[in-house]
Amino acid sequence: MDSTVHVSEHDPKIQGVLQFIRQTWASLTRDHSHILLAVQDSKVAPVEAGKWPLFISELEDKAKIEARLDEVLTGDQRGLVEVKRVTERLPDEHGLLWLPHAFVVPASERFNEMYNWDSYFTNVGLLREGGHLGLAKSMVDNHAYQVIHYGSVLNANRTYYLTRSQPPFLSIMAREFFEADGGGDLEWLRGLMPALDKYYRFYTSAPHIVDETGLSRYFDFGEGPAPEVLSSEVDQHGENHYQRTAKFFRDHAEGFDFGYDLERFYDVKSDTLTPLFYKGDRSMREAACDIGCRFGWFNVDVIHYAPVCLNSLLYRFETDMAHFHELLGSEAERIAWQHRANVRKAKVNELMWDEAAGLYFDYHIEKNVRRPYPSASTFYPLWAGLASPDQAKRVQANLPLLERRGGLMMSDAVTQCQWDAPFGWAPYQLLAVRGLLRYGFVSDARRLASKFVRLVTDVFAQTGVIFEKYDVDSCSVDSESTVAFGYSMNCVGFGWTNAVYIELLHIATTASESPR
Numbered sequence: 465m466d467s468t469v470h471v472s473e474h475d476p477k478i479q480g481v482l483q484f485i486r487q488t489w490a491s492l493t494r495d496h497s498h499i500l501l502a503v504q505d506s507k508v509a510p511v512e513a514g515k516w517p518l519f520i521s522e523l524e525d526k527a528k529i530e531a532r533l534d535e536v537l538t539g540d541q542r543g544l545v546e547v548k549r550v551t552e553r554l555p556d557e558h559g560l561l562w563l564p565h566a567f568v569v570p571a572s573e574r575f576n577e578m579y580n581w582d583s584y585f586t587n588v589g590l591l592r593e594g595g596h597l598g599l600a601k602s603m604v605d606n607h608a609y610q611v612i613h614y615g616s617v618l619n620a621n622r623t624y625y626l627t628r629s630q631p632p633f634l635s636i637m638a639r640e641f642f643e644a645d646g647g648g649d650l651e652w653l654r655g656l657m658p659a660l661d662k663y664y665r666f667y668t669s670a671p672h673i674v675d676e677t678g679l680s681r682y683f684d685f686g687e688g689p690a691p692e693v694l695s696s697e698v699d700q701h702g703e704n705h706y707q708r709t710a711k712f713f714r715d716h717a718e719g720f721d722f723g724y725d726l727e728r729f730y731d732v733k734s735d736t737l738t739p740l741f742y743k744g745d746r747s748m749r750e751a752a753c754d755i756g757c758r759f760g761w762f763n764v765d766v767i768h769y770a771p772v773c774l775n776s777l778l779y780r781f782e783t784d785m786a787h788f789h790e791l792l793g794s795e796a797e798r799i800a801w802q803h804r805a806n807v808r809k810a811k812v813n814e815l816m817w818d819e820a821a822g823l824y825f826d827y828h829i830e831k832n833v834r835r836p837y838p839s840a841s842t843f844y845p846l847w848a849g850l851a852s853p854d855q856a857k858r859v860q861a862n863l864p865l866l867e868r869r870g871g872l873m874m875s876d877a878v879t880q881c882q883w884d885a886p887f888g889w890a891p892y893q894l895l896a897v898r899g900l901l902r903y904g905f906v907s908d909a910r911r912l913a914s915k916f917v918r919l920v921t922d923v924f925a926q927t928g929v930i931f932e933k934y935d936v937d938s939c940s941v942d943s944e945s946t947v948a949f950g951y952s953m954n955c956v957g958f959g960w961t962n963a964v965y966i967e968l969l970h971i972a973t974t975a976s977e978s979p980r
Contacts, residue, residue: 469914471921471972478917478969481924485962486593492959493599495566497536503545503560505622506574507696517559519550519623521613529562553623558691561621564609565602571932571957574696577620578606580630581752582960584637585891589963591644592970600641607634608659616666619749627686628750632777634663635784654792664781667774674829678811679770680778681829684746687739697951705755705950709762710737723760723835743767755950756883758839758875759826762949769835770827772816776844779808783849809850822858838865839875840892846899856903863908870919870936871912872896880948888916888936890964897971906975913972920965929956930965
């Protein structure tokens, strides 16, 4: 494997990227003084021309929030924001959900709200860079607030996301902040436990739990097309993602392997997508892999899988909770949480580990088989620490399947979907690198980290900005000519890429032993 890529924090080009990132944190941060900017949403139109709704939960004090807006908005600005309770929404009315603390958005142009798993990776960068402890704490507190007031850590704080969550990073997000803050604020940690318990139950209760396996799946509670897709995932011909997908099904109805029975998701006679398609499409967005083909084409069969990623995250959640209860002096709770983790670890390794391939695969809960689709999700069990040393070695030996000049591809399949080859995404670079480090593969981890840092640095030298996703094979950022499904734009910002860049640079230049 090529090991010639080296990076240095003293490189002037890298210093230029770091300066850009430090300047960008401010432009991506939203607090109450930015509420007029935050309520605006390019993915939907305002209910009334020039007027944006701000929704609050039934548990909130409406008068208190109205008074807060009066403080931070001028008279003319104040008239542009209408506070309403979530229960007062009109059909098809969408808007921002109130959060009490400051947060970082991924980008201003499309993702102008607080996202669930994005926020974890953003916090990694904020904590590594230093000087942002208050903001990092606000991000954790906002997620806990969402669980109590809106039912889960939502996909993001918009009303059209009330029916789904995203990969559950809240426990590790809380743990990393707690430790960065010195590990002494036990009262803050104790206050967080009800939200952590409730969020864990969200993913381990019906319909997310799969009783036959004891493992969990992704599942959106909504029905029909996702509202944000209808209005924002539109190509240059005016066709949205659903129209393009129906056309693909129509053109490939005969003799094509979709990875599932097509008739469950597409009615050939009426040329329409079925209700199960929309359920799968929404749930795929909870899995945060929109769009790819890991769970069959367009990932619409996702509700019939126990995914490697989700169950690795829940194992990590369980071990974090055991650790928290140990700190809080609750021995019985520590034992119970560790038992849950041990049971899940055994199940993941029984059902998802493929000895022949030397990879972890997602498990189909109806067919009782693994789907042999090599993807970067195979590094999740290494990141979470549930793989054995021998399993980790097998995964490490398979790096050539996905490793390219600029880092790790999402899969080895080219599908014209952005969560497949040749694209690499910052979160998975970090998960893989930290997973490799955990099992002692330091040279591999540093090489992967260096590759992605070099790619982002070189593209920044050409463009002056940082992007959402990268083609790690050609080392470019062209997505509009290669992505045919979902949204093809490559957003500039970009919160998690900024953060992962900082952390990977640190690992590439300092790593010599495994982190926790």
